[in-house]
Amino acid sequence: MAASEAAGRRFFRCACYCTENLFLSRYRLHVRFVGEQQLRQDYAQILESRGCVTPEDFKEVLSELELEVQRRKQMIQKAEERKAIIAQLYKPVQPRVYTLREPFLAPEFVAAAKYSLTPNANLSGLLRYIEVISDEKKIYRLQIFTKDYCRMLLQELEHFEQSDMPKGRPNTMNNHGVLLHELGLDEPLVTPLREQYLQPLTALLYPDYGGGRLDSHRAFVVKYSLDGDVDLSYHYDNAEITLNISLGRQFAEGNLVFGDYYEVPKDEMSYLELPNLPTYGVLHRGGQLHGALPLESGERWNLIIWMRASVIRNLMCPMCKKPPQLVEDEGYGDGFTLEEGDPQTVGLCTLT
Numbered sequence: 221m222a223a224s225e226a227a228g229r230r231f232f233r234c235a236c237y238c239t240e241n242l243f244l245s246r247y248r249l250h251v252r253f254v255g256e257q258q259l260r261q262d263y264a265q266i267l268e269s270r271g272c273v274t275p276e277d278f279k280e281v282l283s284e285l286e287l288e289v290q291r292r293k294q295m296i297q298k299a300e301e302r303k304a305i306i307a308q309l310y311k312p313v314q315p316r317v318y319t320l321r322e323p324f325l326a327p328e329f330v331a332a333a334k335y336s337l338t339p340n341a342n343l344s345g346l347l348r349y350i351e352v353i354s355d356e357k358k359i360y361r362l363q364i365f366t367k368d369y370c371r372m373l374l375q376e377l378e379h380f381e382q383s384d385m386p387k388g389r390p391n392t393m394n395n396h397g398v399l400l401h402e403l404g405l406d407e408p409l410v411t412p413l414r415e416q417y418l419q420p421l422t423a424l425l426y427p428d429y430g431g432g433r434l435d436s437h438r439a440f441v442v443k444y445s446l447d448g449d450v451d452l453s454y455h456y457d458n459a460e461i462t463l464n465i466s467l468g469r470q471f472a473e474g475n476l477v478f479g480d481y482y483e484v485p486k487d488e489m490s491y492l493e494l495p496n497l498p499t500y501g502v503l504h505r506g507g508q509l510h511g512a513l514p515l516e517s518g519e520r521w522n523l524i525i526w527m528r529a530s531v532i533r534n535l536m537c538p539m540c541k542k543p544p545q546l547v548e549d550e551g552y553g554d555g556f557t558l559e560e561g562d563p564q565t566v567g568l569c570t571l572t
C-alpha cells in the first residue's frame with residue numbers, strides 16, 4: 221500500500237499522539253506530556269501517591285517519557301521500513317492464512333453476516349445469531365474463526381515472532397505481539413473481514429457509533445505469558461468499535477474486565493468479567509473502559525481489531541477529545557480523513 225493511501229484514500233493521525241495518553245507502566249498511569257514543568261504541575265501528587273517519591277524516581281519518569289515521545293515521532297518512518305523488510309525477506313510457514321476464505325469462519329458468524337445483509341434485517345433478528353453479554357454496555361460475543369484457522373494463524377504468528385524480522389509494538393500498553401499490517405495481513409485478510417462480514421453486524425449493533433460507516437482499522441495480536449505481559453491496565457481504545465478474538469493457546473485466568481462507557485462518572489462504575497473463549501470474539505465500543513486480569517499460567521494470544529469510522533472521529537479524536545489536528549501517516553494511519561473542501565490544515569509530522 222502506498223504511503224498514506226488505502227483503497228485510494230488518504231488517512232491521517234492526530235497530532236495528540238505525541239503528547240497525550242503516554243503510559244507509565246510502573247505507576248499504571250496515563251499522562252499528558254509537553255514538558256517537565258507541566259508534568260510536575262499536573263501529576264506530581266498522583267505520581268507520589270503511586271510510589272514516585274525521590275528526585276531520581278521523577279527523573280526516571282521524565283527520561284522514560286522523552287524516550288516514548290521520540291519513539292512515537294519516529295514510528296511512522298520505522299513502520300514503513302519494517303514493512304518493506306518483511307515483504308522482501310520474510311517467508312511464511314502457513315501462507316494459506318493470509319487470504320480470507322469463508323471456510324476459515326465459524327458458520328454462525330457467516331450466517332449472522334448473511335442475515336444482516338438481507339433487506340429487512342434488524343437488530344432483534346441479528347440477536348438470534350449472537351450472544352448478548354450486556355445489553356446496557358452493548359457487549360456481544362460470537363464465534364468468529366474455526367479451531368483449525370486459529371491453530372494455523374497461531375503457527376504463523378509464532379513463526380514470525382521467532383524470526384529475526386524487525387517488529388513493532390502492538391500498541392502503547394502491550395509490549396508483545398504482532399502488528400498485522402506490517403506482516404501483510406491487512407489487505408487480503410482483515411480488510412475483507414471487516415467490510416464483508418463485520419460491518420453488516422456492526423451496522424445493526426452500533427448504528428450511533430459509526431457501525432455502518434467503518435472505513436479503516438488497526439489490527440494487532442497481543443500475547444500474554446508469565447515471562448512477558450501478564451495483564452493490561454484499564455483503558456479505552458482508539459477505535460469506534462473493537463473486536464477482540466481469543467485465538468488460544470492454553471492458559472488459565474486472564475479474563476477481560478469491562479467497566480462503563482468513558483463518559484460515565486467513575487463512582488457509578490459497574491464491572492463485568494468475561495473469560496476468553498478461544499475462537500470467540502467480543503464486540504464492544506472502543507470507548508467502553510476495559511482491561512485484562514493477570515494471566516496465571518500458559519500463553520494467551522488475542523487478535524484485536526480496532527475498527528474506525530472517519531465520519532465519527534473526524535469530529536472528535538477519541539484520544540484527546542478535541543477536533544483532530546491531522547498529521548501525515550502511512551496506510552490507514554489512525555483513521556482520520558480530510559474531505560475535499562475541508563478547511564483544516566494538515567500538519568507535517570516532525571521526524572526528529
Ligand SMILES: O=C(O)CCC(=O)C(=O)O
Nearest residue numbers: 442452457464512522524
Ligand atoms: O488483553 C486483551 O485481550 C485486551 C486487549 C485490549 O484491550 C487492547 O489491546 O486494546
Ligand SMILES: [Fe+2]
Nearest residue numbers: 455456457510
Ligand atoms: Fe483495548
